[in-house]
Structures are given as C-alpha cells and as structure tokens.
Amino acid sequence: MHPAPVLPRIADVSSAAALFADLRHAPAERAAVALLDPEWRLLAMLDFEGRRGSVSPSLRDIVRAALVQDAAALILAHNHPSGLPTPSAADLTFTRALARVAQPLGLVLADHLILTGLTTVSFRDLGIL
Incomplete structure (x- = not known):
C-alpha cells in the first residue's frame, strides 16, 4: 500500500491561480471553487458553467460540498472573457x-x-476579504 501523496499548500495568489488556469481562456464565464483542508491543501474542485457575460454558482451547492469534504477554507475564482479584470458589483455582492x-x-x-488571459485579480489583495 502506497502512502497518499502530500499535496502542496496553496499559500499565495500565484499558487491559487495555478489551480484555475483552465478558466483563463474560456469563451464564456465559468467559476470554480477550490476546497481546502486546514493546512490549505486541495481537497476537491467544483466547476460552474455560466453564460457569455455571467456565472452564478449556488451558495448552497458550494457550502454543501465544503461540508461534505470537511473543508476548512475555500477559494472562489471566475473568469472575465472580456479581458477586463475589474470586479463588478455582482462579483462584490456574491x-x-x-x-x-x-x-x-x-x-x-x-x-x-x-x-x-493575462491578469489575476485577488479580492484579498484588494482588501475586500
């Protein structure tokens, strides 16, 4: 029996952004959530499809999955196919x-x-979280 691999800790914006690299060039908005253990190692990923200009993940689905996985933390990410990284009012509200x-x-x-495509904006770095 082999020991389970030790996953790297998601310790900064660049390591978090790497988890969501496939969102960068999606033609429609998509969102994903990384569920993390108490040491901020990846437990599971959730993926949510959107439309051309919006995506609306269910808070209930996110929280349910986090509780099932016994997650301690989560990171939400979504893309802006427009190329404009500025958070919208809906982004802030969600x-x-x-x-x-x-x-x-x-x-x-x-x-x-x-x-x-080229930019990552962190709500934590912006002081929103």
Missing part, C-alpha cells in the same frame, strides 16, 4: 454573501480571484 454564509460554519473564504 463574494460578500459567500463569506457571510461560510463564516458561521467555520469555513474561511481565503480569496476570490478574477482571471483574464
């Missing part, structure tokens, strides 16, 4: 709602990333 429902359950929203 991020705040997710953080608000996660916190009493012992889940940390570690970051929300917006990815374009």
Whole structure:
C-alpha cells in the first residue's frame, strides 16, 4: 500500500491561480471553487458553467460540498472573457454573501480571484476579504 501523496499548500495568489488556469481562456464565464483542508491543501474542485457575460454558482451547492469534504477554507475564482479584470458589483455582492454564509460554519473564504488571459485579480489583495 502506497502512502497518499502530500499535496502542496496553496499559500499565495500565484499558487491559487495555478489551480484555475483552465478558466483563463474560456469563451464564456465559468467559476470554480477550490476546497481546502486546514493546512490549505486541495481537497476537491467544483466547476460552474455560466453564460457569455455571467456565472452564478449556488451558495448552497458550494457550502454543501465544503461540508461534505470537511473543508476548512475555500477559494472562489471566475473568469472575465472580456479581458477586463475589474470586479463588478455582482462579483462584490456574491463574494460578500459567500463569506457571510461560510463564516458561521467555520469555513474561511481565503480569496476570490478574477482571471483574464493575462491578469489575476485577488479580492484579498484588494482588501475586500
């Protein structure tokens, strides 16, 4: 029997962005959530399809999956096919709602990333989280 591989810790924006690299060039908006253990190692990934200009993951689905995986933290990411990395009002509202429902359950929203072809914007770096 082989020991389980030790996964790397997701310790910064670049390591988090690497998890979501496939979102960068998607033609429609997509979102994904990384579920992390207490040491911020990857447990599972969730993927959500959107439309050309929006994606609306279910808060309920995200929280349910996090609880099933016994996650301690999560990172949300989505792409902006327009190439403009600026968070929209809807992005800010969703991020705040997710953080608000996660916190009493012992889940940390570690970051929300917006990815374009060349740019990654971190809500944590912007001071939003």
